[in-house]
Amino acid sequence: MTTAAVTALVLDLAGTFAFALNGALTAVRAARLDIVGVVTLGMITALGGGIVRDILLGALPPATFNDWRYLAVAAGGGLLAFALSRQLERLATPIEIFDALGLSLFAVTGAAKAMTLGAGAGQAILLGAITAVGGGTIRDVLVRRVPTVLSSELYAIPALLGAAVVVLGTRAGLGPLLPALAGAGLCLLVRLIGLRFRLDAPHPPGRAG
Amino acid sequence: MTTAAVTALVLDLAGTFAFALNGALTAVRAARLDIVGVVTLGMITALGGGIVRDILLGALPPATFNDWRYLAVAAGGGLLAFALSRQLERLATPIEIFDALGLSLFAVTGAAKAMTLGAGAGQAILLGAITAVGGGTIRDVLVRRVPTVLSSELYAIPALLGAAVVVLGTRAGLGPLLPALAGAGLCLLVRLIGLRFRLDAPHPPGRAG
Amino acid sequence: MTTAAVTALVLDLAGTFAFALNGALTAVRAARLDIVGVVTLGMITALGGGIVRDILLGALPPATFNDWRYLAVAAGGGLLAFALSRQLERLATPIEIFDALGLSLFAVTGAAKAMTLGAGAGQAILLGAITAVGGGTIRDVLVRRVPTVLSSELYAIPALLGAAVVVLGTRAGLGPLLPALAGAGLCLLVRLIGLRFRLDAPHPPGRAG
Secondary structure (H helix, E strand, O other), X not given: OOHHHHHHHHXXXXXXXXXXXXXXXXXXXXXXXXXXXXXXXXXXXXXXHHHHHHHHHOOOOOHHHHOHHHHHHHHHHHHHHHHOHHHHOOOHHHHHHHHHHHHHHHHHHHHHHHHHOOOOHHHHHHHHHHHHHHHHHHHHHHOOOOOXXXXXXXXXXXXXXXXXXXXXXXXXXXXXXXXXXXXXXXXXXXXXXHHHHOOEOOOOOOOOO | OOHHHHHHHHHHHHHHHHHHHHHHHHHXXXXXXXXXXXXXXXXXXXXXXXXXXXXXXXXXXXXHHHOHHHHHHHHHHHHHHHHOHHHHOOOHHHXXXXXHHHHHHHHHHHHHHHHHOOOOHHHHHHHHHHHHHHHHHHHHHHOOOOOOOOOOEOOHHHHHHHHHHHHHXXXXXXXXXXXXXHHHHHHHHHHHHHHHHOOEOOOOOOOOO | XXXXXXHHHHHHHHHHHHHHHHHHHHHHHHHOOOHHHHHHHHHHHHHHHHHHHHHXXXXXXXXXXXXXXXXXXXXXXXXXXXXXXXXXXXXXXXXXXXXXXXXXXXXXXXXXXXXXXXXXXXXXXXXXXXXXXXXXXXXXXXXXXXXXOOOOEOOHHHHHHHHHHHHHHHHOOOOOHHHHHHXXXXXXXXXXXXXXXXXXXXXXXOOOO
């Protein structure tokens, strides 16, 4: 494997693991599900974004079904979160941290995969963001919440920023690793600042927000 | 470009714009979202139907990602609705009119695209209707409403009628423009009559409805 | 047609019919929809799982749009349930039985189709289960329920068991018919036992469940 491929795989599996933990903890906290529901929601959250990306790229079957490491990591994350849910469930922070990690990693790996498959710069940025927010959006629909990407905190913007750093950095010839780490770091930073200070994007004119 | 292609593009972009306005206003009215949420919901409403159609046709990546005019028109419509939301939000009528316009335009362009890609008459009619109702259905799921296509007003039927006019008119050799305008006009008329008089399709036997 | 193809088609159409009845009755019971909504929800429930499977396999357009028998059976089931809704709606049992039948039949036909298209054993089992639970999950999202696959009864597990029987039996050279019937029978049995005794999978440690 090339350095680019190894970089992409490692970051992608790390994002998958983070989203699996997040989805499974959401299932425990928000919906009081049993083990099948917890692991299923963890896997859907972990794999949903990449599946949506691959459908939109026409790269079917999705990587998930060609490469069992994704399924194994997603299932493992879901099971781990189920086993540790008693310790973790009272804490809101881990859920949001895992979500922010998955968001950041998938924004960069989604954009990188889109470029690899020939997408233009704009499309790659958009597909990176869709990969990042896709799994969490499906998660929220399934547990009947308005998706985070639509509600008030900074969520889509850091994903777009992270994907843009990857696309521009790769185009500038900085190699696969540096832009990926810089993009993921920027996305994570903006997302965590948004969470910490409950920053919202502007509301419609003439409202208190 | 041929006349058929220009016709299809203009009507498709007009439908995209109408649905973007509708989705963004829905976000302002129904869910009190910020600018990112408003524009995102506008874009999903505008682009969702065409993406579903292209997935079902196997025409991937979807036209949206190959032709930036769709993304630009969808984003522009969402931003415009956000900026004007104070003026528009108290009015229920514009939301429903934009939705009816998008429904009518996408029913005809969806059916025409399906025929272009080799679908049979029945499939083209069904895919036209799916294109027409797809974006609004995703919109309703995301803001947690029972989708309009399932609830009580005439919605799927005018879309099927409009798509049928396009398919039959094109098969009869009436060219691309006339059947498209007739189909969109019929769909719009039936939908507006349904909205005006709150006409419903028949309810199950033995109920007041 | 070969025996395998006939077997697959008959079981697939039977599953389509069962899910169409289930989805239409759900529309009558849970959401008080009109005839268009009832038939639409019946068709989405009946066809959704197979469409998701075909998207994930990259087998586009989905079989539904190439073979009108699926659409006809789905629409017929939805219309029949609408006509008989007065007789059926007070009974919770038929809805759950039809759902269990559809689940069982789609688990085996989904796994068989995945194998036919070259999926490995693990992927075929997973795709069988996704086919089985897909339509009902979309149904539940559209009528705003937490999907059955996530909530507390045995649902995904019998689907995985049924798909596994088909995959292992076919690999063992037992032909198409016997593994399909055995897999569907096992899935149905486990699902009905789960329904009868309200058996749940284990809940997170430290809870009453």
